[in-house]
Amino acid sequence: MEQATETKSPEMTERLLPGQAPVLTPGHTLETITDKIVSLVLRRPVTLGWVGGFVFFFGLMNVLLFAMAYLFFRGVGIWGINVPVGWGFAIVNFVWWVGIGHAGTLISAVLLLLKQGWRNSINRFAEAMTLFAVACAGVFPLIHTGRPWLAYWLFPYPNTMGVWPQFRSPLLWDVFAVSTYATISALFWFVGLIPDLATFRDSAQNPVAKKIYGLLAMGWRGSARHWKRYESAYLLLAGLATPLVLSVHTVVSFDFAISIVPGWHTTVFPPYFVAGAIYSGFAMVLVLAIPIRKFYGVQDMMTMRHLDNAAKVMLGTGLIVAYGYTMEAFYAYYSGSGYEYFVLKNRMLGPLAWSYWCLILFNVLIPQLLWIRKVRQNTLALFFTSLVVLLGMWLERFVIVVTSLHRDFLPSSWGMYTATRWDYAIYVGTLGLFFCAMFLFVRLMPMITIFEMRMLLPQSRVTTEAAHD
């Protein structure tokens, strides 16, 4: 089946800089691309490695379910939270996951609008990753409440009590920001999938698979009209998603910035949260892409060029984050507020200083290695740097949430925070949920966008003659 004969703006032939890897390794034709991606799902047998990995993460996901069941049974007191540290792992994890969920939309929407061709092979799984990360994040606002069965009261719905939510609360803004983001991301992902699902439908041998892919493809036939509508819908969604990339984490940062807690009440939070989100998002993209391209042999489609670019984005956002830390520290000193200054001192020298210095090491120092080309070219080094950044970004949220709260205004109320096994269980459990979903995704869905990859080929260029045919 021939697709993608009609494109709006053919890519320019790439001009590679010396030593730069191409976005798509030469040698592919329209057929080979389709064939390769389709075969990853439909013809590749289920390997032992996949089963092993899936079972492992499925087990972890069940840890999450078990921990949540116990949580609902006993209450949030099974965690390490207390007064003064009213928020702990749950909020740390929430912010961490939402942050990770930024990369997908950024890659798909922002880079689409910016016409960055290299986004094409990684956008699909990055979007999936976004979706799953937001799903993991979405668990926490619900379960962290004292009475989760009433969490729906955060939504404005007509009710017999005659009360609305309280619109001055950043938590309420969060509800809107995150749910909007989740909706748009899901739509964006699904709309983008439709042409490829149709390809799957057409290639599938198994009648059940054929039925399911057919259903999901929603009658896509690849007609010019379909493509036209698809293009405008996709562009529209990209346009909608772009501001969300900025707004979601800005709103999440308001949870802290709007409060009066020293260490939270900072205007630098919105930009530095967004940068941090992209930072961790790209780290997660790399953590996923590096093994996937190896195990599924798609190095030719996810080339070193992708990894290099992602690493550069990480480096750039990492520098913004480092600037954020510096400014936070500077203003703590310069503002003249004794409370702010104390928070800074307490972060650096207090009982939880380890978390602060690990954060600086992980988020600021180690990623500087990415300046070195050799590191960017070494998949193993890149993989571990990304892991370190992910850990660092988790610690950043831990530092913000816990070290600010545990010693605030009145020394009489100072306390300590120690996470319990249930805190860890739920965190590890969401990792299980996330990777479990990722495993299913690479087995069941086209993890690389077929038609967009084909657009990268010179054959897809519409020549003047062809256009007149």
Add this chain to the structure above:
Amino acid sequence: MESHEGRPTKIEGNPQHPSSLGGTDVFTQASVLTMYDPDRSQGNSYLNESRTWPQTLDSLRAVAKSHQADHGAGLRVLTEATSSPSFVAQMQQFLKAYPQAKWYQWEPVNRDNVYAGAQIAFGQPVETQYDLSKARIVLSLDGDFLSSGFPGFHKYARQFSQRRRPELKSEMLRYYAVESSPTNTSAKADHRLHMRASEVESFTRALATALGAAQAGGEFTPQQKKFAAALAKDLQSHKGAAVVIVGDAQSPATHALAHLMNAQLGAVGKTVTYTEAVDSSAGWGKVAQLQSLVAEMNSGAVKTLLVMNSNPVYDAPADLNFLDAFNKVPLRIHLGLFQDETAKYSHWHLNATHYLEQWGDVRSCDGTVSFIQPLIAPLYNGHAESELIEFLTNQDEASSYLLTQRYWQQQHTGQDFKGWWDRSLHDGFVKGSALAPKTVAAKGAVPAQAAALAGLEIIFRRDATIYDGRFANNGWLQETPKPMTQVCWDNPILMSVGTAKKLGLKSEDEVELEVGGRKVKGALWLTPGHPEQAVTVTLGYGRQRAGKVGTGVGFSAYALRTSQSPWFVDGVNIKPTGKHFGLASPQGHQSMEGREIVRVATLEEFIKNPDFAHAVVEAPAAGLTMYAPYEYKDHKWGMAIDLNSCIGCKTCTVACQAENNIAVVGKEEVKRGRHMNWLRIDNYHEGSPDNPKTYFQPVPCMQCENAPCEVVCPVGATTHSSEGLNDMVYNRCVGTRYCSNNCPYKVRRFNFLLYSDFETPQLKFQRNPDVSVRSRGVMEKCTYCVQRVTHARINAEEQNRKVADGEVMTACQQACPSEAIAFGDLNDPKSRVSRIKASERNYGLLEELNTRPRTTYLAAVRNPNPELER
């Protein structure tokens, strides 16, 4: 006393009562919970088999009969110390019926030394009554007259706080404390001098000599000289307005010397008066009484022992081996509220009534007779001591009501007994029944000083919250942090920072204390202001049969306490076990970190600059908020707390707990930082840990005008009321805890787990029906007792008038013995709280945050002796 639907729920002081003046203490506040304690004994038993009351009476009748035959030879009664006129009369009847029987009284936290001191000084065990309302200089020698449990505490706290108002300027009272173990009383002192408990006597002797009151020897140590010189000068220049108060734990000689000093300083008749002893067996030491009983039991002279409301198996001095002697008695009968340690070793156990279930009378410290009137029928059909004694005397089943009334009818001389009786019951006390002042003449010389003690010393103290152990099963008291250490649910071994450093020990190290071959294990807690070379242990812990709450909590200091040295003993060996023993403290940090939290000045500074409280930090100008200001048409409630008056006794904390159905969470939850007290008293130390200044700061909800909690709640569960309160709507709360994070005062409390007991019927009875019982997942906090506000408003509306000033009292305010808390309508410029807030000392805690707190503080003013203040 507040009662709902026939259930007593909350105890209030009687403002007319001359020694309560409306104030209460932690024990009184918490006693209502003891009455409802589900672990209370619920029936009578013989050898652990239950018996009905008629069966019990049959057996008692037989006992009575057999002792009628032998005129009571071998019949012994042991009770706690009593001041009840009717019970004493009853016991006299009893002893008449059984001429050879004997009555002993035992009290582990006794006042033997007080009466022995009076005996030395005056040849009779008189009661010393202080009148601080006329005092200018107060010296306390290891005396804790501002601590719950000290006789006359309420009155002294009130008088002390009234005399401590800095507006009195040069008339303001100055207080010197010479102390061993730090207490909340000594924390209020302008000058503290620390020494081991055994050294106080020598200091007193030297001081008495210096004042010319006695030739008593003694010598000041070089460190004490400067303090003593300034003190002596101050005392002498305030003759007639100075008073020396001695603690119960100090030696008889110290007490005797204090009497001589008070006489020398012209205090007698002014700040000190003497009356007959309130205690019915004051002349005979409680330890001596118990010793006699033990001797009799050991000799086999005791055939039947009746123990009533006393627990000697647990709290007798260790050297008496009480249990061995007790077990030699052929018939042991125990009457008590609990199946406690003594009940376990008794043949018979009879369940007693709580004082809220029975009739009776009692003398307060100044001798005023108060009536005990029941608020509820006995929950478990228990019986009062008086009923049991009446049965044994006359085989008569008269009720405690009849017995009390009969006694007073006999005593009544005038006409119209019924009118008198009704009026007295209505008032709660007999007007004019305070003991008359007595003129006593000094007599006899003070004995020479015992040899000085050497080595590490143990100081025994009654516990600040569970007293001698009788409140061990009271969750409210167990969870109330001790005023000075802020530790709850344990009796830590207190030690100074210096001594610990020398011994290489730190807080929460488990150590073994050994003295005279007796050993206990407990956790160490470093306490600023504790004397060197000494440790303090409090009594009342380590109960084996207290009940579900108190059993096995802490260690029993009674195991180290002997009849010779009940209050302090030297030659202690301390040995770390190498283990860690975690203690629960809701306030882990007692330094202000240089922040303007408790604002303090000396009197001199205050006179120079009355506005000192606003010198460093000031509230931003009003109106700096995005939101329109609230308008208050009717009331605008507010509170002011005078930090100069607060004595840190924690009565308000327990009162709040009783009023507002606040749950008890237990030691482990407190350790995790999840205690639930709506009103806490912060305790800050300032200065060197050897001799710090200590400040108390009660912190309820500030009910901010610009409340940070209100804006962040996503569901609007905490909202501003039309009268200015930050209302908490439990039903609406989903439990995000954001409000708590954003509360700079951290006064919000969260039900992390299901803390309230919704099952136990007795505890359900105990609750205040006007206040919701909170379930898990819900935030809660101080509401300014909104249920009381509402009550007053409804009453006022019914009568078509406005709520008058003073009509609404919050539970904390009502309980406070020192009147530190004022509450009322800020819209009324004449209300007490408005007038107090007009003071220049008035400031808002963290007001620089523009929260505009509605609860404000009056800054503390110390009155140090310029000679001692560098």
